[in-house]
Amino acid sequence: MSDDRVRATETSIRILEAIVELDGEAGITELAGHLSVAKSTIFKHLNTLESNGLVVETDDRYRIGLRALEFGGYAQRYDGVYDTAYPEVRQLAEDSGELANLMFEEGGKGVYVYTAEGPKAVDINTQTGRRVYLHATGIGKAILSTLPDERIEEIIDTHGLPAATDHTITDSGRLFDEIEQIRREGIAYDREESVEGMACLARPLSVPGPRPAAISVTGPASRVMTGETEQQLRTYLDQAGNVIELNLKG
Amino acid sequence: MSDDRVRATETSIRILEAIVELDGEAGITELAGHLSVAKSTIFKHLNTLESNGLVVETDDRYRIGLRALEFGGYAQRYDGVYDTAYPEVRQLAEDSGELANLMFEEGGKGVYVYTAEGPKAVDINTQTGRRVYLHATGIGKAILSTLPDERIEEIIDTHGLPAATDHTITDSGRLFDEIEQIRREGIAYDREESVEGMACLARPLSVPGPRPAAISVTGPASRVMTGETEQQLRTYLDQAGNVIELNLKG
DNA sequence: GGGCCCGTTTCGCGTGAGAAAACATAGAAA
DNA sequence: TTTCTATGTTTTCTCACGCGAAACGGGCCC
Known part of the structure; x- marks a missing residue:
C-alpha cells in the first residue's frame, strides 16, 4: 500500500468538509481562514467544484451541491x-x-x-x-x-x-x-x-x-x-x- | 467570471463519474482506458479518494463510497x-x-x-x-x-x-x-x-x-x-x- | 469621501500531477 | 511445470499547474 496522494484533490475535499463545518454555507475568505489556505486557491477550487455541481453558489455564499447526492445514491x-x-x-x-x-x-x-x-x-x-x-x-x-x-x-x-x-x-x-x-x-x-x-x-x-x-x-x-x-x-x-x-x- | 479550474480535482471527479458509467464498479486499468489517462494517475487519485471515503475498494474493484452520501445529505x-x-x-x-x-x-x-x-x-x-x-x-x-x-x-x-x-x-x-x-x-x-x-x-x-x-x-x-x-x-x-x-x- | 471587507485577478515560484515504462503478482493457457 | 497475459504497483522524469502573496475593484457603512 502506497500513500501516494493527489494534494489538489485533497484540498477540494477539505473545502467540502469545511463548508459542512461552517454550518453548510461559507464565503471564500471564510474558507481561506478556516483552512489556512490562500484565497486564490479556494477560489479556483470552488470554481471547479461548482461547475461540477458539487458546490452551489448564491450571493457569494457556497454550499454543498446536490450532485453529491447523486453520487451518494x-x-x-x-x-x-x-x-x-x-x-x-x-x-x-x-x-x-x-x-x-x-x-x-x-x-x-x-x-x-x-x-x-x-x-x-x-x-x-x-x-x-x-x-x-x-x-x-x-x-x-x-x-x-x-x-x-x-x-x-x-x-x-x-x-x-x-x-x-x-x-x-x-x-x-x-x-x-x-x-x-x-x-x-x-x-x-x-x-x-x-x-x-x-x-x-x-x-x-x-x-x-x-x-x-x-x-x-x-x-x-x-x-x-x-x-x-x-x-x-x-x-x-x-x-x-x-x-x-x-x-x-x- | 473566470474559468480558472483545478485540473487535478476535475480528474478526480471524472473518475467518480467513470465508475458510475462503468456500472458502479471498476478496476484501475479499466478506468485508465475509459478516461484515456495513465494508470499511475488513476492509481494516485483512487488512493486519495479512498482514504477520504469517497471511493471504496474490494478485491481491486473500486466503487463510490458512502462518504458521498454524507455530503449529499x-x-x-x-x-x-x-x-x-x-x-x-x-x-x-x-x-x-x-x-x-x-x-x-x-x-x-x-x-x-x-x-x-x-x-x-x-x-x-x-x-x-x-x-x-x-x-x-x-x-x-x-x-x-x-x-x-x-x-x-x-x-x-x-x-x-x-x-x-x-x-x-x-x-x-x-x-x-x-x-x-x-x-x-x-x-x-x-x-x-x-x-x-x-x-x-x-x-x-x-x-x-x-x-x-x-x-x-x-x-x-x-x-x-x-x-x-x-x-x-x-x-x-x-x-x-x-x-x-x-x-x-x- | 474614506475605510473596510469582500470576491477577483495577476504573477511568479516550486512542486507535484501526470505520462511512460519497468516491475510484481496471479491466474490462465500451453 | 513453464509461459503468457491480465492485472495492480512502483519508479523516474519533466513541464504544467497548484498555490501563495499581493495588488485590484466593487459594494457597504460610517
Whole structure:
C-alpha cells in the first residue's frame, strides 16, 4: 500500500468538509481562514467544484451541491441490499411505532443509510449518510458481530473506542464479550450507550456482497427496554430481518 | 467570471463519474482506458479518494463510497425545505396510491430529492439524486414556472430542449406558453412527455431561500389523466403543497 | 469621501500531477 | 511445470499547474 496522494484533490475535499463545518454555507475568505489556505486557491477550487455541481453558489455564499447526492445514491444502491431492505425497515417503523434504521459498514465506521420514523418515534438526530462509531450503538455492534475478530481488532486500532455516554463500552475485552453474545443470540442491545435516555434493539443482516449491514429499532429506554414491549419489538425486528434475507436470496 | 479550474480535482471527479458509467464498479486499468489517462494517475487519485471515503475498494474493484452520501445529505437538508416537505410527500403517496416526488432545481436541472411509493405505485426509475431536464417532466415545468423568464432562457441556452419521448416539448415558444398556463392555474401536467405511458400532476412550492422546489404525483397515463381521478389527485396534491408552505412559514 | 471587507485577478515560484515504462503478482493457457 | 497475459504497483522524469502573496475593484457603512 502506497500513500501516494493527489494534494489538489485533497484540498477540494477539505473545502467540502469545511463548508459542512461552517454550518453548510461559507464565503471564500471564510474558507481561506478556516483552512489556512490562500484565497486564490479556494477560489479556483470552488470554481471547479461548482461547475461540477458539487458546490452551489448564491450571493457569494457556497454550499454543498446536490450532485453529491447523486453520487451518494449510487453508493447507497450499490449491492441491491438497500433496495430490498428499506421497505421492510419502513414497515418495521410502522409496526413498532419507533425509529427504524438500516446501516452499512464502510471503512470501519457505520453509516445510516435509511431511517424511518414510526408514529411514536422521537425526533433524534439520525440522518441519512451520518457516520458513527460501530462500538457505540446497538446497530453498530450488530454489524461488528458479523465481522471476523481480526477485522474488529483492526477497526479498534484505527478508530479507538471513544465514549459517547457514560454507558458506552470503552473496553475492548467487554466489547468482544458482548459481540460473542450477539453472535449467539442474534440480537444486539444498546442501553443508552450512544445517546443518554435512548435504547435500541438491533439485528445483523446476512447479506451477499462485501458490505456488512444491520437493522435496528430505537426509542426511549423507558419504552424500549421494558420486558413486554421488548419482546414485541424483538419479534418485529426478527420478522423484518427474515423477510429481507429471504428476498435477498430470491 | 473566470474559468480558472483545478485540473487535478476535475480528474478526480471524472473518475467518480467513470465508475458510475462503468456500472458502479471498476478496476484501475479499466478506468485508465475509459478516461484515456495513465494508470499511475488513476492509481494516485483512487488512493486519495479512498482514504477520504469517497471511493471504496474490494478485491481491486473500486466503487463510490458512502462518504458521498454524507455530503449529499447536507445538500439535501440545506434549507430545511426537505425536512418539512418529505413527510407530506409520503402522505401524498399514501393518499394517491401513486408515486410522489419532491424536486429541487440546481444548475438548471431538476434533482429528485425525495420519492415515495404509494400502494399502487408503478416501479419506475426515480431514485434520489437523479438529475433530469426541467422541460421534459411535469414537476420540472412546475419549477420552471417559478423562475423569471430570463432565467428560463438561460437554462434553455445551456441545456437545450432535448426530447425524451415523442410528446416532449422541444419548442421554446410552446414551453413558454405552457409555463404561462402553469403560472395561472398553479398546476403542471406531464402527458407522457418524459416516459411513454406515464403522466404526472405537479405543483410548484413557494419556498423561502434560493432553491426552487416542486412536488408531483406520477402514474400510468390511463390512471392519472382520467377526469375523475385527476380531480382527486389534484386535491391531494394541493393539500400537500399547502401544508408544506404553511409549515415553512411557521 | 474614506475605510473596510469582500470576491477577483495577476504573477511568479516550486512542486507535484501526470505520462511512460519497468516491475510484481496471479491466474490462465500451453 | 513453464509461459503468457491480465492485472495492480512502483519508479523516474519533466513541464504544467497548484498555490501563495499581493495588488485590484466593487459594494457597504460610517
